Amino acid sequence: MGRDEFIFLLIGLKWTVVLSVVGFICGSIGGLIIALLRTCGSPLLERITAGYIGVFQGTPLLMQLFVVYYGLALVGLKLDAWVAVAIGLTLHASAYLGEIWRGSIEAVPRGQTEAAKALSIKYVSRMKDVILPQAIRISLPATIGFLVQLIKGTSLAAIVGFTELTRAGNIISNQIFEPLTVFGIVGILYFIMCCPLTILGARLERRFAMSAR
């Protein structure tokens, strides 16, 4: 594998990073909304968000990407492939992060909510200043774990036909007939992105477990 092929892989890597970052940021916004609706106390909203989470956790990401990709075209939206994939990843991430953060919001001791209510702190401030800072701390290991899952999930954009790292690897391997070298390097590139996050997540988890004791 020569220099040009490696640079082609790096261009694919750039798109993998773009998809991961966009998916994670937009998914965080969506996930926060879902988590708040899921814990708001209105049975109807809680049911709807629970259904949304159930659908996205019960179907493969690949199918979600296909449905969003062709569904958007059907509605008449002409979007670049990467935008369609990013929207699919955002919806996917919203569901998973919403479920993770719902759990952490509920893990904050009830007394905190009651104390805030007794001090007549309103919902917005109660969430923003009291509950969420504690919930975010609790959720950090799981959130980082999901980020790793999302980075790996961007590889499915390759099947939809968008040239990110995995598809770049596929193209190169078809050109130079060295699939093991190419996919080995592709795997190493993913590993370099994900491993530090995995280690960070494990470290945070251990630290929280220690302080909880």
Place this chain on the structure above:
Amino acid sequence: MNYTLDFTPVIDGLPSLLLACLGTFLLAISGMLLAVLIGIGGVMLRDSRFKPVRWLVIGFVEIIRNTPFLVQIFFIYFALPLAGIRLDPTPTAIIALGINGGAYAIEIIRGGVQSIPAGQKEAGLALGLHKAQVFRFIVLKPALRAIYPSLTSQFVLLTLSTSICSAISAYELTSVSQRIESESFRSFEVYFTVTVFYLVISWVMMRLFGLFSSRYFNYPVK
């Protein structure tokens, strides 16, 4: 927008789609069985006295957990023939699913095994049980029960990731739906229906896990 939904290709393809659901199901189950075997074996090796063996297991788990399944399946698909093993896509997919799920299973099962107090193992040995018997009856079964919820949610993820095996055209739901899609160009209709099928499959899977645990782990805790 002047597009009318047309589900006729889906209805015509229904028999092959339903059969493919069975394919997905079998693929997932065989992958899980292999994953459990790799998981249990890996846990035993991970506590081995030889450091290199331990490092090998740790390295295996970290490599698998930090790379995408799609890259793994391509790698295995091309690596097996070089190792002199010629397999059809579907068995290759089972091996890939087993290796991927096995790495996660090692981590999960290890957590359960560590939660068993040393006193219980010592009590088992004191009662004259063989080391293998202690592992099987005193360590493994309660450990599996303790980590059953996280193991099954990992296995639901494994079931969903069988759709990625379509990349090497293994026999399962996604690859069959891609074939119907390429013949009819009714992409949205086909993929939407198949998404609903997957929802049913993962629901059935969760019910089966519940049934299994009420059978197998049906003994009092204390």
